[in-house]
Amino acid sequence: AKDGGRGRLHFYSEELHAEAEARARLEEDLRDALAKGELQMHYQPVVSTSSEQITGFEALMRWQHPEKGWIEPQRFIQLAEDTGLIQPIGEWALRQACADVAQWPADVKVAVNVSPLQFANPQLPAIVANAIANAGIRASQLELEITESVFLSDIANTDAMFAALKKLGVRLALDDFGTGYSSLGYLKKAPFNRIKIDQSFVRGLTEPDSHNGAIITSITSLAQALGMETTAEGVETMDELDLIRHYGCSHVQGYIYERPLDREAALERLEQGLGA
Ligand code: C2E
Ligand code: CA
Numbered sequence: 001a002k003d004g005g006r007g008r009l010h011f012y013s014e015e016l017h018a019e020a021e022a023r024a025r026l027e028e029d030l031r032d033a034l035a036k037g038e039l040q041m042h043y044q045p046v047v048s049t050s051s052e053q054i055t056g057f058e059a060l061m062r063w064q065h066p067e068k069g070w071i072e073p074q075r076f077i078q079l080a081e082d083t084g085l086i087q088p089i090g091e092w093a094l095r096q097a098c099a100d101v102a103q104w105p106a107d108v109k110v111a112v113n114v115s116p117l118q119f120a121n122p123q124l125p126a127i128v129a130n131a132i133a134n135a136g137i138r139a140s141q142l143e144l145e146i147t148e149s150v151f152l153s154d155i156a157n158t159d160a161m162f163a164a165l166k167k168l169g170v171r172l173a174l175d176d177f178g179t180g181y182s183s184l185g186y187l188k189k190a191p192f193n194r195i196k197i198d199q200s201f202v203r204g205l206t207e208p209d210s211h212n213g214a215i216i217t218s219i220t221s222l223a224q225a226l227g228m229e230t231t232a233e234g235v236e237t238m239d240e241l242d243l244i245r246h247y248g249c250s251h252v253q254g255y256i257y258e259r260p261l262d263r264e265a266a267l268e269r270l271e272q273g274l275g276a
């Protein structure tokens, strides 16, 4: 029994070691990914529930690894944050998304995810201003998606950062609302234009005695009273879409309409419309 125990321990530590090595290798690859042009922004349509038109796209990062193929952000954004690579990668994402939105009709917006670590960088307003100016777009075409974790971390001057970004004229969205330590105070603290309702509230919406409907209704009525828009994320089925409309969300994003598309396909979608 003793031997078996030691064997298992040995096995686990070897497995952990292999995991650490794989992570180190991925980190090395990520360092080069930007320079090698392996990162891409894909775009998922955001659709108005009233007009059923595309009003914008959320920019979602993809990594085309030379050997491993497409890597999802869940596997590399955390790594980028742990290594500080999120700063140059996040800046590139902002620039790329602004350059792409410049090719779209002027009333179509792009939403870019901003890591709390980017939010903590005092250079962020200058980086954003620069990306907008270089692309020649209006600031109001750019929306920054920020999660409520920025309120929990010890970012020295959250209020000043929000004010500086707002002054640029960009729009602000509170992402993944309802997943963390959601506090209504956050809505008062920062000048958000949009609340994004996390897909965990959309899942299970169609199940009997789900409370999600009541929660979504109260979020949308609160948002409306505060003059904010609401996007329901991760809508996949017609039943979910019907309920989301019924509960008063102004916008929908999800596989029911479209998965994230590459730049060319997104432009095509805009030209052809959703029905195509
Ligand atoms: P998120 O900001 O909550 O983005 C929404 C995620 O939901 C995306 O996953 C999107 O592809 C997925 N999604 C959209 N519609 C549906 C649906 O109907 N069903 C399901 N099951 N999923 C749907 P993705 O692209 O894998 O991104 C995951 C997360 O990675 C994002 O979550 C965001 O937190 C982060 N991320 C992505 N791109 C960037 C980026 O450029 N910068 C930063 N900092 N984070 C990013
Ligand atoms: Ca997002």
Ligand code: CA
Binding pocket: 175, 176, 196, 198, 233
């Ligand atoms: Ca989200």
Ligand code: CA
Binding pocket: 176
């Ligand atoms: Ca998320």
